Amino acid sequence: MRALIVFESMFGNAQTIARSISRGLATAMDVRTAEVGDAPTSISEEVDLLVVGGPNHQFGMTRPDSRRQAAEMTTRPLVSRGIGLREWIARVRGPAVAVPLVVFDTRLTHPRFLQHVDRTSRSVEKRLRDRGFRVVATAEHFFVLDAVGPLRRGEGERAVRWGEELARALLRLPPAADQG
Numbered sequence: 001m002r003a004l005i006v007f008e009s010m011f012g013n014a015q016t017i018a019r020s021i022s023r024g025l026a027t028a029m030d031v032r033t034a035e036v037g038d039a040p041t042s043i044s045e046e047v048d049l050l051v052v053g054g055p056n057h058q059f060g061m062t063r064p065d066s067r068r069q070a071a072e073m074t075t076r077p078l079v080s081r082g083i084g085l086r087e088w089i090a091r092v093r094g095p096a097v098a099v100p101l102v103v104f105d106t107r108l109t110h111p112r113f114l115q116h117v118d119r120t121s122r123s124v125e126k127r128l129r130d131r132g133f134r135v136v137a138t139a140e141h142f143f144v145l146d147a148v149g150p151l152r153r154g155e156g157e158r159a160v161r162w163g164e165e166l167a168r169a170l171l172r173l174p175p176a177a178d179q180g
Ligand SMILES: Cc1cc2nc3c(=O)[nH]c(=O)nc-3n(C[C@H](O)[C@H](O)[C@H](O)COP(=O)(O)O)c2cc1C
Pocket: 008, 009, 010, 011, 012, 013, 014, 015, 054, 055, 056, 057, 058, 059, 060, 066, 067, 069, 070, 073, 106, 107, 108, 109, 118, 144, 146, 147, 148, 149
């Protein structure tokens, strides 16, 4: 079985999470991890699981303006220096079968009553569902202590475990219906 993880990341936090998820998935699958600017826009039907994730910026997916703001917050080069998930999703094409999809995001810790305001994972799910992918697990959120990081303690390990659980759950899924 094969998984493709596509991530966007400014300061490296979502990249760390993507790599941790990859370690978890790799217990049961072959995994390729791609930065969004290097990710394929045509998803092969050989992909059994697509995992997509990135940061929340201004309550949603990044935009060119928010990425410029991020660049001003650090002296280091950004991890994602070209397009973001928004632009990649606009170009992406899936195969005739509905490839299973799971989404994650990174975000600041908010009081619980404010957690629903960050829409990155919901937007990614909705847009990719519209392109024929099928969401097979609830999106997961990973927390940073400050905008540039670091990740909250234990988030990397939590992402590895989540990857392991996803792989186990995927092995139990019924095969995708042919949409052709
Ligand atoms: C311009 C900008 C806007 C942000 N807006 C939000 C936000 O609305 N909600 C939130 O939880 N975090 C927000 N953050 C924090 C990011 O979620 C955080 O920088 C990101 O998750 C870190 O992951 P990365 O290093 O992979 O980019 C913002 C960060 C930047 C730079």
